[in-house]
Amino acid sequence: MSASPHTLTPVGRSLRLLVLGIGAAVMLFPYVWMIATSFKPQAEVFSSGLSLIPEHSSILANYGKALGRIPMGRVLLNGVVVCLAIVVFQIAFALPAAYALAKLRFRGRDLMFGLVILGLLIPIHAVSIPMFAAFRALGLINTLAGLVVPFTLSVFAVFLFRQFIKAMPDDLIHAGRMDGLSEGAIVRRIVLPNAWPAATAFAIFSVVTHWNDLYWPSIVISKTELATPPLGVLFFRAAEAGDDYGALMAATVIVTAPLVVFFLFAQKAFIEGITMTGLKG
Amino acid sequence: MSGLPESFAAIEGVEPARLELDGVSKSYGETTVLDRVSLTVARGEFVALVGPSGCGKSTLLKMVAGLEFPDAGHVRIAGTDVTDVRAADRDVAMVLQSYALYPHLTARQNLALPLVMRRLTGRQRLPFVGRFLPGTRAQLAAIGADVEKAGRALKIDHLLDRKPAAMSGGQRQRVALGRAMVRDPRLFLMDEPLSNLDASLRVHTRAEIVDLHKALGATTVYVTHDQEEALGMADRVAILHRGRLLQVASPEIVYRDPSRIEVASFIGSPSIGLIEAVIDDRGRAIVFDRPIAEGFAAQAGATVRVGIRPEHLRIGGHDDAILPARLDRTEFLGADALAHLRLPDGAPIVAKATPEIYRGFVPGPVGLAWNAADLLVFDAAGDRLRPRFDAATVTAERAHV
Amino acid sequence: MSDHALALPALPAVAPRRRVDHDDRAALSLVGPIAVLMLLLLLAPTAAMIALSLTDAELGASTITFVGLDAYRDVLGDRTFLISAKNTALYVAIVTPASVGLGLGFALLIEAGTELRGFFRSAYFLPVVSLITAMATVWQYLMHPAIGPINLLLHVVGLPSINWLGSSDNVLGSLALIGIWQQTGFDMVLFLAGLGAIDRTLYDAAEIDGARSAVDRFRLVTWPMLGPTLLFVVTITMINAVKVFETVMTLTQGGPAKASEVLLWTIYQEGFVFLHLGTASAMAVIFVAVLLVLIVFQTRVMDRRVHYG
Structure with a gap:
């Protein structure tokens, strides 16, 4: 009696759950097998067919190999350091510039904004060739700095923050000026706290992007101890010449887990962050 | 306003429907939004549903429309029980507060849509193919003509090929009205249709809607939080407060003879002054040791609230004063003026008169007086208490008090 | 109006233009760092990429020849x-x-x-x-x-x-x-x-x-x-x-x-x-x-x- 006209009929409800359930099963299928296989000894991987639960657990052996064959802890640490350094530099450089572009009038502003738009159109992949040549000359190959430097500039962050700051009331800035804040202090004490949602969204976007990136690290890094997680997977697989899928899956679990766990704990922030950056990008 | 009734007259008569709400209740979880609301709207009547925001008036309107469904009670339109019938099958038209025009369609298409949905079959509405089915062309031509007619009646014919984004707020409002009107509805529902317009346009459109109602003759339920709109437009006003219907009566009765204290407080601007009083053993209402009204059957010692409309409060010398007060300041409003006063206990009360009367008034002690017949007295539960004697007797005896 | 003022060369402090000068100086410190980064990480590499695409450059080769659109x-x-x-x-x-x-x-x-x-x-x-x-x-x-x-x-x-x-x-x-x-x-x-x-x-x-x-x-x-x-x-x-x-x-x-x-x-x-x-x-x-x-x-x-x- 109190049903709203848009609620589903019982058939519709079951159909919805069925279709979404099948979709979710397909989406989660790789994760289930990744985890299950990471528990199996090598022999069972080849013989056990579709059974998910191992007869003999090989957890310790598999994860031991995954952590021991290459310095997996170091790989994860590299990933964290690189991602954090990138995101901190990106925001630190982009936020003041975005504020200036959004709220100040200065000579060259239009040119500057034009460059930002141009930058949005040119992916790192395109300029990687001359950059590689330059980094070789500068000795940045096989350094963590080499992984960070190209990404300290994020025109996307400038663009996103500019849109966000533009929507802030001018009176907020005027009040700051009347209270005697310098422009730099306005950025730190007024713009940053108010742009926090945009900064969080961008930070999530940036970390997901760079944690996943394989292209540039594979150009700059060839040493195992400097590997980021994606490279770590490739190096581990190369070191593990045979088909030791148990250990390989253990390694993939280890490198995938940090971001996934982070996501599961902060789902709302993640989805909002990706949506906000997605829709503005 | 001028000329509108004639152009509306071009619209064929509709068969207005009687609307009955019978003990309608609705709650969301713990919150009761509507509590056993019963209301009958006669054929062709214009009823305004008013109340403060959150009183449930929009929910009630949506129930009439078929967008919400009651937990208990019945909704009947033209004698048919439609309680469980969805909006699409109720044949009611509604103007939504945000207008809800389809932004991707022109005004013409917006107006035609409800007709297309009702007059064409599902197959005839198919894109591309539908156009070639038998009868589609003739129907579309008829719809086109009806849209043109409604457009002319509302004087929006020059806007018909614009999209909503290219119109002013007032123009969008007219298109929304047109979309509801074009269907010749049996029942016309409006949810705060003027709240998004600026003040001058609001007064103008108010008159137009009244004219439109007269011309169409459709039964109309009009939701508003603006008591002035309700009093000025409706045949009857229904006051809703916290999900309960307090009073349904003509604007004049609702103002002069409210049945509940909430009605008295809500209707009237500035709002009614309320003074707490105690009934003594002779049936008199006593404030600050002075009797201010008498003739109540209430028990001695009972607390009552005595209401005085600002325009009934006279400010004078001390000799004929019923209560002493203090004048804080007067406020000039053009045709009227307000006097802001304080009672002996510091409670504020407002009086209203023409500016001439307050000319020369300076802040300081004054006396307040009124005609006992004008008082509206309510018991502790908020129900209206009426004196045992008729008003004339009370007035005559006032001198002895 | 103020856009027009912005297009004029900077003159010594005249009352109406002070606001603009102030913005210019403040903006320089705010956008300066990223302007440098843009030059180094965006413009120079883009220009270099286009330039390289017109040559037969190979890493390790000692000479580079301009080959046009070849x-x-x-x-x-x-x-x-x-x-x-x-x-x-x-x-x-x-x-x-x-x-x-x-x-x-x-x-x-x-x-x-x-x-x-x-x-x-x-x-x-x-x-x-x-x-x-x-x-x-x-x-x-x-x-x-x-x-x-x-x-x-x-x-x-x-x-x-x-x-x-x-x-x-x-x-x-x-x-x-x-x-x-x-x-x-x-x-x-x-x-x-x-x-x-x-x-x-x-x-x-x-x-x-x-x-x-x-x-x-x-x-x-x-x-x-x-x-x-x-x-x-x-x-x-x-x-x-x-x-x-x-x-x-x-x-x-x-x-x-x-x-x-x-x-x-x-x-x-x-x-x-x-x-x-x-x-x-x-x-x-x-x-x-x-x-x-x-x-x-x-x-x-x-x-x-x-x-x-």
Whole structure:
């Protein structure tokens, strides 16, 4: 009696759950097998067919190999350091510039904004060739700095923050000026706290992007101890010449887990962050 | 306003429907939004549903429309029980507060849509193919003509090929009205249709809607939080407060003879002054040791609230004063003026008169007086208490008090 | 007015212009650092890329000769590059409609009810935050011709095994399958945001206007209101698909027989494995041109159709 006209009929409800359930099963299928296989000894991987639960657990052996064959802890640490350094530099450089572009009038502003738009159109992949040549000359190959430097500039962050700051009331800035804040202090004490949602969204976007990136690290890094997680997977697989899928899956679990766990704990922030950056990008 | 009734007259008569709400209740979880609301709207009547925001008036309107469904009670339109019938099958038209025009369609298409949905079959509405089915062309031509007619009646014919984004707020409002009107509805529902317009346009459109109602003759339920709109437009006003219907009566009765204290407080601007009083053993209402009204059957010692409309409060010398007060300041409003006063206990009360009367008034002690017949007295539960004697007797005896 | 003032050369402090001078100086310290970064990390490399594309530069070679547009002629006549371009186009043509369609479908289904909303949203979104390289490795195992669970499942239901990644006929389709798996959740959350932004009262209006079925509501409100989101999702999905690299590098290295050769992989090989900086730069310029066409397509051509007003 109190049903709203848009609620589903019982058939519709079951159909919805069925279709979404099948979709979710397909989406989660790789994760289930990744985890299950990471528990199996090598022999069972080849013989056990579709059974998910191992007869003999090989957890310790598999994860031991995954952590021991290459310095997996170091790989994860590299990933964290690189991602954090990138995101901190990106925001630190982009936020003041975005504020200036959004709220100040200065000579060259239009040119500057034009460059930002141009930058949005040119992916790192395109300029990687001359950059590689330059980094070789500068000795940045096989350094963590080499992984960070190209990404300290994020025109996307400038663009996103500019849109966000533009929507802030001018009176907020005027009040700051009347209270005697310098422009730099306005950025730190007024713009940053108010742009926090945009900064969080961008930070999530940036970390997901760079944690996943394989292209540039594979150009700059060839040493195992400097590997980021994606490279770590490739190096581990190369070191593990045979088909030791148990250990390989253990390694993939280890490198995938940090971001996934982070996501599961902060789902709302993640989805909002990706949506906000997605829709503005 | 001028000329509108004639152009509306071009619209064929509709068969207005009687609307009955019978003990309608609705709650969301713990919150009761509507509590056993019963209301009958006669054929062709214009009823305004008013109340403060959150009183449930929009929910009630949506129930009439078929967008919400009651937990208990019945909704009947033209004698048919439609309680469980969805909006699409109720044949009611509604103007939504945000207008809800389809932004991707022109005004013409917006107006035609409800007709297309009702007059064409599902197959005839198919894109591309539908156009070639038998009868589609003739129907579309008829719809086109009806849209043109409604457009002319509302004087929006020059806007018909614009999209909503290219119109002013007032123009969008007219298109929304047109979309509801074009269907010749049996029942016309409006949810705060003027709240998004600026003040001058609001007064103008108010008159137009009244004219439109007269011309169409459709039964109309009009939701508003603006008591002035309700009093000025409706045949009857229904006051809703916290999900309960307090009073349904003509604007004049609702103002002069409210049945509940909430009605008295809500209707009237500035709002009614309320003074707490105690009934003594002779049936008199006593404030600050002075009797201010008498003739109540209430028990001695009972607390009552005595209401005085600002325009009934006279400010004078001390000799004929019923209560002493203090004048804080007067406020000039053009045709009227307000006097802001304080009672002996510091409670504020407002009086209203023409500016001439307050000319020369300076802040300081004054006396307040009124005609006992004008008082509206309510018991502790908020129900209206009426004196045992008729008003004339009370007035005559006032001198002895 | 003030724009005009900005165009004048800076003069010594005159009252009305002080405000502008002040902004100029403040802006310099705010945008200065990023201007330098732009020069070093964007403009110089872009200029260098274009310049390199006009030469026969090779890393390690002692001389560089200007060859004009020869590199472009070579690239456009190069069999590998043409295969790569064709494969990339095919990959985009499979992944875009599939993941946009599935993303929209899932978003509509999730939005249609209340049960398990959060679970489904997270399940579909999970691939977006999972390390692509690692998950590609997992897919490699899943698609293993002999011991892979997918072929084992096919066997159970009586279907023949498929050589997913090892056959030149299947490899691009298999990579596209992984690409769809990766992209669908991303598209879905964008659609969910788009659906959430639709004015609910439009559905009320549609109901009152006589829209009875879900199909009517979809045609009348959802689909037109989702127009801008849809356009956007299609574009970003195409751009992401054009940039396919991780799965190719991890799983197939362009093989077998160049059947999974895609643009970024080809550029990567040419530039960083064969060290032919000139030809690689020419390819990169063409790659950027393709991206530009996609973006211009979005902003110019389709924009007009979905923005109401």
